[in-house]
Amino acid sequence: MAEKPISLPAKLINGGIAGLIGVTCVFPIDLAKTRLQNQQNGQRLYTSMSDCLVKTIRSEGYFGMYRGAAVNLTLVTPEKAIKLAANDFFRHALSQDGKKLTLLREMLAGCGAGTCQVIVTTPMEMLKIQLQDAGRLAAQRKMMSAQAQISSAAGAAVAAEPVAQARPTAIQISRELLKTKGIAGLYKGLGATLVRDVPFSIVYFPLFANLNHLGQKAGENKSPFYVSFLSGCAAGSIAAVAVNPCDVIKTRLQSLQRGVNEDTYSGIIDCTRKIWKHEGPKAFLKGAYCRALVIAPLFGIAQVVYFIGIGEYLLDFLPKRRD
16 A cells, blocks of 8 residues: 655654754764774874763863764754655655555665755765864874974974964854855765765665564554664664765765875775775774764654654644634
């Protein structure tokens, strides 16, 4: 039987609410993921997620873990709304013949959702990465300065403390990119984002739908909320780890600033080659467990909000208030 027509405004509201809640909960882990993925051999500041978070709190304070969160909280609503609503739209469109969706059609729906979301995802992550990685670069400069002072202690002069650089804001970065490179500046890494998000959605949405269906009781239209939550967590973590190599490449390509002796990249192929040559294949799994810890609750929360139908409730409630 064909899936019921969707209420697009309700899905947009649900996706937005889910994104706001999820990002607030998991953003510090996402910051650790970005910093772990960006550090290269010879300039390692962090040994693990916990080490990164502890050092971040010590050097930047508690709110240092939320650098870049404002960008995400601003843009995650349209991003998650587009992703979830687009998947629903394509699933509905592909089930017009009245038959149950095949795995191939579920994957096509996920592909469509992943393609649509990059309109917002690319500039959002472009700005977020600059803000998240600023603390790592500042800590690296501080460490290099300290090492220089120690090595020159036996000499006649000691190097002066470097002047602390003001960390740019998202608005300043946006203005500079638009001024120097136009709108294309905000879409740096678009190809890498597509390479990551399309496969992610192809894996995530069909896997979630089938896991969620397993917990659906006979005669009921929806699975219990805990089944939706666990299905979202499981599908999200599996899909996240599966595409982590693409996420490492995307993060490297979107980083505008580099640390001392760190490689620069001209594109996806060049980035892949240099990571493989200089850091080995294990480098493509950097931050994989962090990404799984971010995506699992993020999509678990999203699916619970989505299936509870907060958006539908609000849209039904508001007209009644006007009567």
